Amino acid sequence: MPSISLVDAMVSTSPKDKKEKKVKNQTLMETLGSDPLSAGKTKKESKSKKESRKRKASDVEDEEEKSETSSELVEPAANSKVKNGEVESEKKKKKKAKVEEVVVEEAKVEEHPNAVSKYRISEPVKAKLKEKGIEALFPIQAMTFDIVLDGCDLVGRARTGQGKTLAFVLPIIESLTNGPAKSSRKTGYGKAPSVLVLLPTRELAVQVHADFEIYGGAVGLTACSIYGGSAFRSQELQLRRGVDIVIGTPGRVKDHLERKNLDLTSLKFRVLDEADEMLKMGFVDDVELILGQVKDLTQVQTLLFSATLPSWVKEIASRFLKPSKKTADLVGNEKMKASTNVRHIVIPCSSNARSQLIPDIIRCYSSAGRTIVFTETKDSASELSGLLPGARALHGDIQQAQREITLSGFRSGKFMTLVATNVAARGLDINDVQLIIQCEPPRDVEAYIHRSGRTGRAGNSGVAVMLYDPRRSNFSKIERESGVKFEHISAPQPADVAKAAGVEAAEIINQISDSVIPAFKAAAENLLNTSGLSAVELLSKALAKAAGYSEIKSRSLLTSMENCVTVLLEAGKPIYTPSFAYGVLRRFLPEEKVEAIKGLTLTADGLGAVFDVAAEDLDLFLAGQENAANVKLEVVTALPPLQEKVQRGFGGGGGGGRFSFGRGGRNGGFSDRRNDRFSGRGRGSKRW
Numbered sequence: 001m002p003s004i005s006l007v008d009a010m011v012s013t014s015p016k017d018k019k020e021k022k023v024k025n026q027t028l029m030e031t032l033g034s035d036p037l038s039a040g041k042t043k044k045e046s047k048s049k050k051e052s053r054k055r056k057a058s059d060v061e062d063e064e065e066k067s068e069t070s071s072e073l074v075e076p077a078a079n080s081k082v083k084n085g086e087v088e089s090e091k092k093k094k095k096k097a098k099v100e101e102v103v104v105e106e107a108k109v110e111e112h113p114n115a116v117s118k119y120r121i122s123e124p125v126k127a128k129l130k131e132k133g134i135e136a137l138f139p140i141q142a143m144t145f146d147i148v149l150d151g152c153d154l155v156g157r158a159r160t161g162q163g164k165t166l167a168f169v170l171p172i173i174e175s176l177t178n179g180p181a182k183s184s185r186k187t188g189y190g191k192a193p194s195v196l197v198l199l200p201t202r203e204l205a206v207q208v209h210a211d212f213e214i215y216g217g218a219v220g221l222t223a224c225s226i227y228g229g230s231a232f233r234s235q236e237l238q239l240r241r242g243v244d245i246v247i248g249t250p251g252r253v254k255d256h257l258e259r260k261n262l263d264l265t266s267l268k269f270r271v272l273d274e275a276d277e278m279l280k281m282g283f284v285d286d287v288e289l290i291l292g293q294v295k296d297l298t299q300v301q302t303l304l305f306s307a308t309l310p311s312w313v314k315e316i317a318s319r320f321l322k323p324s325k326k327t328a329d330l331v332g333n334e335k336m337k338a339s340t341n342v343r344h345i346v347i348p349c350s351s352n353a354r355s356q357l358i359p360d361i362i363r364c365y366s367s368a369g370r371t372i373v374f375t376e377t378k379d380s381a382s383e384l385s386g387l388l389p390g391a392r393a394l395h396g397d398i399q400q401a402q403r404e405i406t407l408s409g410f411r412s413g414k415f416m417t418l419v420a421t422n423v424a425a426r427g428l429d430i431n432d433v434q435l436i437i438q439c440e441p442p443r444d445v446e447a448y449i450h451r452s453g454r455t456g457r458a459g460n461s462g463v464a465v466m467l468y469d470p471r472r473s474n475f476s477k478i479e480r481e482s483g484v485k486f487e488h489i490s491a492p493q494p495a496d497v498a499k500a501a502g503v504e505a506a507e508i509i510n511q512i513s514d515s516v517i518p519a520f521k522a523a524a525e526n527l528l529n530t531s532g533l534s535a536v537e538l539l540s541k542a543l544a545k546a547a548g549y550s551e552i553k554s555r556s557l558l559t560s561m562e563n564c565v566t567v568l569l570e571a572g573k574p575i576y577t578p579s580f581a582y583g584v585l586r587r588f589l590p591e592e593k594v595e596a597i598k599g600l601t602l603t604a605d606g607l608g609a610v611f612d613v614a615a616e617d618l619d620l621f622l623a624g625q626e627n628a629a630n631v632k633l634e635v636v637t638a639l640p641p642l643q644e645k646v647q648r649g650f651g652g653g654g655g656g657g658r659f660s661f662g663r664g665g666r667n668g669g670f671s672d673r674r675n676d677r678f679s680g681r682g683r684g685s686k687r688w
């Protein structure tokens, strides 16, 4: 169960406040079940429900009494009931069972503890929520709704996909239309906005804008989004006409401020969504400049939300939020910071093998849903999207209009694999993303948490696969800091993937109309008579063809390269360095074969080394050991624990440790061309 803190972060509170807070915390603790997305109810509510259930039960009892009495009157034979104790107790049992039945029924129809109806949400918004299938608030929403509606500043944190957007959208809308902000909200043509939402990416701006349109639009509020890469003029016109809510990326918001298109002096709410990302190096100044437009801080509420709130963000938050701010932290000190609805897997894979391996991972783990593949650089996103069948790329160098087309095509299912940089890591909520693949461990733990959080949203499950090159990358820091216990598995073997594909192909063939048989029968008979294969063997070939296979390759466990086999070398004594292992191999193998081995990595026990050999050279290697004393070579069926690359700087890859084999381009693909500071992440990093 998540720990829940709801604290006044900066000031000591009055005993009354503390008491209220304690009651509220206790209530929330009580009401959150083991499923974090189950919701809570207030004690008062639960008490009144219990009472009403009791009342209903006693009503039933009364009814029973009445009917008994009348039956006694009508049927004298029933007198025996009064005299006969056995019959009497039987009757009581039945009555009790009936009462219990009613209570159970009542409990079934009882509203969800956090039912939307229990909150100060206006009817049109409730209707919209219902339309979207939202009957009850998620915990972060339930925790913070009253706090925000009652006027407090708030720091909100919940794991990815747990509904932080509506946690600010709903109370803001209610405050502006029925709550404290209503009286001071500007109206009429050219009105200055009452709400400013700042967020790190354009795609997120579009998404949050859509939520404000849906729910705010239901009560007459207007919203517009302003972000880089899209036309200035139409944004300017909207701002000049006047809107209630502005959602934007810091760069474009600042530009509109400088051009005097945007007047922030009447703000009632400032929201920093994905706050940590926004406040990362270089952003603080812009955000501060924007927030600094509000002179009277008592008039504005500031809300800060993210799934990850490193301690430095909390410190900075004290500059933007009032000292009386509250913190609703559904992650807190829980070890697991990433989504608990996601299966987190790591698979060894060299960068060369990615494009061969990823389609098989998709086949095995995507459950036929959508997949997002994350790369570290724009160049590798472009390159990989060209290599994966049916995939499209999304990154900061792609024209904004195309970015929007791509994302909407992915949302609507026109294509099922998106290859993206971190522009898609934060906040994006896309239906039915079943699988996330990270091509290598990201640089920081926050990136891992947000990327893997694009699946397993709103209580659904998902799979996040992270590829790593045992010689170059290290994910132990991510594991430690995210609290994720990775499942270590080997790459799916082509033969296993083919088996699954064969089953699918058989189903497809079964559905083909019998009308094709006459046309193909003669050719089939001819094949059967001349091929020397049985009918089953021939049919297997036909299924392979239907599934897109013309051969089954082997795949290395170490690098996931096709047509390679992973071999373990032992030399009868510890192997301290790769060069020692190479020396042992040179004793019995030709130089060019030793040169050709790939990915040599020492085992964690220090007694061996694993490496890949081309499938065609395997026999040569295995036979060669006969000529070398104490040397043992064997094909491994499971990868033994390996020595991790010694890290110099987190996730940096290459160049560093004892076992490094050169950089090989892990970070070599930086594409530094920037056209818009905020198309992705801004000045701090220019990679996506």
Ligand SMILES: Nc1ncnc2c1ncn2[C@@H]1O[C@H](COP(=O)(O)OP(=O)(O)OP(=O)(O)O)[C@@H](O)[C@H]1O
Pocket (backbone or CB within 6 Å): 133, 134, 135, 136, 137, 138, 141, 158, 159, 160, 161, 162, 163, 164, 165, 166, 306, 307, 426, 427, 428, 429, 453, 454, 457, 458
């Ligand atoms: N109360 C609710 N009941 C059902 N679904 C909900 C509820 N609240 C939000 N959702 C849905 O849950 C999904 C995730 O919500 P949202 O995008 O706000 O998550 P988040 O916490 O902001 O995630 P991230 O940290 O990744 O940005 C959305 O599809 C949203 O419509």
